[in-house]
Amino acid sequence: MSTQLPKKGIHFKELERELMAARGDDLPWRRGTFYTYWPDPGDNTALVAKEAMALIGHQRVISRRGNPSALRLERDVHGMVLDILSAPEGAATTLTAGGTESNFLAVLAARDWARETRPEITRPQIVVPRATHPSFDKAGHALDVEVVRVAEGADFRADLKAMAAAVNERTIMMVGAAPSFPFGRIDPIAELAALAGRHGLWFHVDACIGGFLIPFLRKAGYQGQAIDFSVPGVRSIAADLHKYGLTPTGLSTLALRTADDLRYHRFVFTDWPSGEYATTSLAGSRNAAMVAAGWAVMRNLGEAGYIAKAEAVVRQTDALTQGIARIAGLRLLTEPEAGIIVYTADALDIVAVADGMTERGFPSRWLVRPHAIHLMISPNGDLDTVAEYLGALGVVVDAVKKGAIKRRSTSAVYA
Ligand SMILES: Cc1ncc(COP(=O)(O)O)c(C=O)c1O
Numbered sequence: 001m002s003t004q005l006p007k008k009g010i011h012f013k014e015l016e017r018e019l020m021a022a023r024g025d026d027l028p029w030r031r032g033t034f035y036t037y038w039p040d041p042g043d044n045t046a047l048v049a050k051e052a053m054a055l056i057g058h059q060r061v062i063s064r065r066g067n068p069s070a071l072r073l074e075r076d077v078h079g080m081v082l083d084i085l086s087a088p089e090g091a092a093t094t095l096t097a098g099g100t101e102s103n104f105l106a107v108l109a110a111r112d113w114a115r116e117t118r119p120e121i122t123r124p125q126i127v128v129p130r131a132t133h134p135s136f137d138k139a140g141h142a143l144d145v146e147v148v149r150v151a152e153g154a155d156f157r158a159d160l161k162a163m164a165a166a167v168n169e170r171t172i173m174m175v176g177a178a179p180s181f182p183f184g185r186i187d188p189i190a191e192l193a194a195l196a197g198r199h200g201l202w203f204h205v206d207a208c209i210g211g212f213l214i215p216f217l218r219k220a221g222y223q224g225q226a227i228d229f230s231v232p233g234v235r236s237i238a239a240d241l242h243k244y245g246l247t248p249t250g251l252s253t254l255a256l257r258t259a260d261d262l263r264y265h266r267f268v269f270t271d272w273p274s275g276e277y278a279t280t281s282l283a284g285s286r287n288a289a290m291v292a293a294g295w296a297v298m299r300n301l302g303e304a305g306y307i308a309k310a311e312a313v314v315r316q317t318d319a320l321t322q323g324i325a326r327i328a329g330l331r332l333l334t335e336p337e338a339g340i341i342v343y344t345a346d347a348l349d350i351v352a353v354a355d356g357m358t359e360r361g362f363p364s365r366w367l368v369r370p371h372a373i374h375l376m377i378s379p380n381g382d383l384d385t386v387a388e389y390l391g392a393l394g395v396v397v398d399a400v401k402k403g404a405i406k407r408r409s410t411s412a413v414y415a
Contacts, residue, residue, distance in 0.1 A: 038242065038243060038249065038376070039243060039244055039246065039313075039339070039376060039377070039378040039379060039380075040378035040379070040380040040381070041246035041247075041297070041309075041378075041379065041380060042246075042309075042379060042380035043380075045246050045297055045300065045301065046248075048293075048296050048297055048300045049247055049248050049293035049296060049297050050248075050293075051296070052289075052292040052293050052295065052296035052297075053248070053289040053290075053292060053293050055292065056069070056070065056073070056288050056289055056291070056292035057287070057288075057289040057292075059287075059288035059289075059292075067288060069288075070288035070291060070292075073288070073291050073292055073295040074095060074288075074291050076295055076299075077095060077241075077253075077291060077294050077295050077298065078092075078093045078095070080298045080299075081093050081239070081241075081253050081255060082255060084211075084212060084215050084228075085207075085211065085215065085228040085229055085237055085239065085255050086215070086226070086228045086229045086230040087228075087229045087255060087257065088229060088257065090258055090259055091229065091255060091256060091257055091258065091259065092255070092256050092258070092259035092261075092262050093253045093254065093255040093256065094253065094254050094262070094265070094280040094281050095251065095252070095253055095281065095286070095290075095291060095294075096251075096252045096253060096254060096281050096282070096283075097250055097251070097252065097281075097282075097283060097286070097290075098240065098242065098249070098250065098251075098252045099133065099135060099206070099208035099238055099240045099243075099252050100133075100135035100138060101252065101254075101281065101282050101283070102208065102238035102239070102240070102252045102253060102254040103133065103135040103136055103139060103204075103206055103208070103238050103254075104135060104138065104139040104142070104143075104282060105254045105265045105280070105281070105282065106139075106173075106202075106204045106236045106238060106254055106265075107126065107136060107139035107140065107143055107145055107173065108139065108143055108264070108265045109202070109236065109254075109256075109261055109264035109265040110124075110126065110145075110172050110173040110202035110204070110264070111124055111143050111145050111172065111264075112264040112265070113172075113202060113261070113264045114172035114173075114202075116264075118172065121169075121170050121172065123144075123146060123170055124145050124146070124170055124171075124172045124173075125145065125146035125147070125148055125168070125170045125171050125172070126140065126145055126146070126147055126148065126171065126172060126173040126174070126175065127148050127150060127163055127166045127167055127171055127173070127174050127175070127201075128147060128148070128149055128150070128174070128175040129149070129150055129152055129157075129158040129159075129163070129175070129176070129177065129180065129187060130149045130150060130151050130152055131152055131156070131177065131180035131181070131182045131183050131185075132149065132175055132177060132180065132206065133177070133180075133181055133206060133208065136175060136206075145172075146170070148166050148171075150162045150163050150166045152183070152185075155185065155334075156180075156183040156185045156333070156334045157180075157183075157185045157186065157187050157188060158176055158177075158187040158188060158192060160188060160191055160192065160195060163192065163195060164195055164199075167199050167201070171199065171201060172201060172202060173196075173201055173202040173203070173204060174192060174195065174196040174199075174201045174202070174203050174204075175203075175204050175205075175206055176188070176189050176192040176193075176203070176204075176205055176206070177205075177206045177207075177209075178205055178206065178207040178209070178210040178211070178214060178227035178338070179209055179210050179337055179338045179339075179340060181208075181209060181340070182342070182367050182374065183333070183334045183340075183342055184334055184336055184337060184338065184339070184340025184341065184342055184374075185334050185335075185337060186210065186214070186224070186225060186227060186337050186338060188225070189205060189225055189226070189227045189231050189234065190225065190226075190231050190232075190233075193231055193232060193233030193234050194232075194233055196233060197232075197233045202235050202236070203233050203234060203235050203236075204235065204236045204237070204238070205227055205228075205234055205236070205237045205238070206238050207227055207228070207237050207238060207239045208238050208239060208240040208243060208252065209240070209243055209244065209338065209339060209340070209376075210227060210239075210244070210338040210339070211227075211228075211237060211238070211239020211240065211243075211244070211245070211253075212239060212240070212241065212243070212244040212245035212246075212306065213243075213244035213310055213313065213338050213339055214227050214228075214338050215227075215228060216303070216306040216307045216309070216310040217310045217313075217314065217338065219303065219307055219310075220307045220310055220311050220314075222314065224337060224338075229255075229257055234257065235256070235257050235261070236254060236255065236256050236257070236261070237254070237255045238252065238253070238254050238255075239252065239253055239255065240252040240253075241253065241294045241297075241298075244309075244310075244313075244339060244379075245294065245297070245298070246297055246301070246306075246309065246379070247290070247293050247294045247297045247298075248290065248293050250287070250290040251290045251291070251293070251294045262280055265280055266278065266279070266280045267279055267280075309379035310379070312379040312380075312381070312382070313339050313377045313378075313379050315382075315383065316377050316378075316381050316382070316383070316385070316386050317336050317339070317341060317377055319383055319386040319387075319390075320341055320375070320377070320386050320389065320390070321336060321341060323386065323389075323390035323393075324341070324343050324390070324393070327390075327393060327394055327397055328397075329345050329346075329347060329348045329397055329401065330343055330344070330345050330348075330353075330393075330397065331343065331344060331345070331346070332344075333370065333372045339376055339377050340374065340375065340376055340377070341374075341375040341377065342367065342372045342373070342374050342375075343372060343373055344370060344371060344372035344373070345397075348397065348400055348401065349400060349406075349407050350366065350371050350372060350373055351366050351371055351407045351409055352400045352405050352406055352407040352408075353373065353393070353396055353397055353400050353405075354366040354373050354409070355405065355406075355407055355408045355409055356396035356399060356400060356405040357373070357392060357393065357396055359405075360392045360395075360396065361392075362389055362392060365412070366409070366412050367412060368412045
């Protein structure tokens, strides 16, 4: 593809051909066997999102006069999000571009809340489990908030005693994940919320992965802890619509138990010629296409649709974990709880296994400390895709044992 602006415009038919060709090297994420990065929603849900984006795509959420439809859709999405997260009356939410922005806003809110209520703290810190997403460090870097990472417990969840020990007079916030990306484990949310409450801290749940999965797993009857506003002391929740909410990438939310907290991450400015600029997100203009896609996908799936998708995730998780356990030399690193499976090997190079699986069409991400393969399960997969994966895994593990496949990767890359 040319990188220069063409002198004359090119017909879309030609551009379409180039776009299709550009996709040639993309990983096959629409087969349900793509166990990395983001859940594949399935063709029907993807189509609903695409059509909705095409209808609303040119609108912006910022224009109150020009695009009231976008604001109306956004209000509907707010309502559905708060409902899913069991928010009480008076809660509020802000739509963002992704989990990084949602977590960023939570740190900003906690910082400005602490500035108001504990002005003596000049160098605030937040306490997070080691497996917490780097978006908190990005926020800390930009907002001058120190992030203290605390080693997880033997169960790969936040270690309550160690988290408590890390709190000091500068601590303003505590975070728990539901689940953590690396280990797929849900931190003890109620206990962390209570601990944070005892120390007068802001307690935030990073439910970017589980926010739109765990509530539906619970509705489907699977046992597991609540991670939402039904847990006392949860003050804010980041939840990604573009993960298990199954909307296209570019939509997440920061939900707050009380709308009054919005002021801690709202920015208002009037001292320029064009009037009031007021936003609660980092972005100014936002593309209404994402909101429209979220609105349409949520209403198209409904509660029953999300429950069915959550059940599909569990069916595959169960079949995969049983299959992995049957392959000699492999073992699960953690017990899967919400869409993520992590497995490892004690006497085998698991990174070589990841490389071998990637070569066979199953793009495989691996963790460092400890080395392990990390899968994120798509609702669009089924037991056939699981069987395909396990068949390839058996072959690859044998080949690694015999030395026929060797490690090629030199470092783990998240993004
Ligand atoms: C637990 C968790 N939090 C936050 C994020 C950041 O989300 P995004 O990539 O949408 O910014 C991720 C991304 O995978 C995540 O897994």
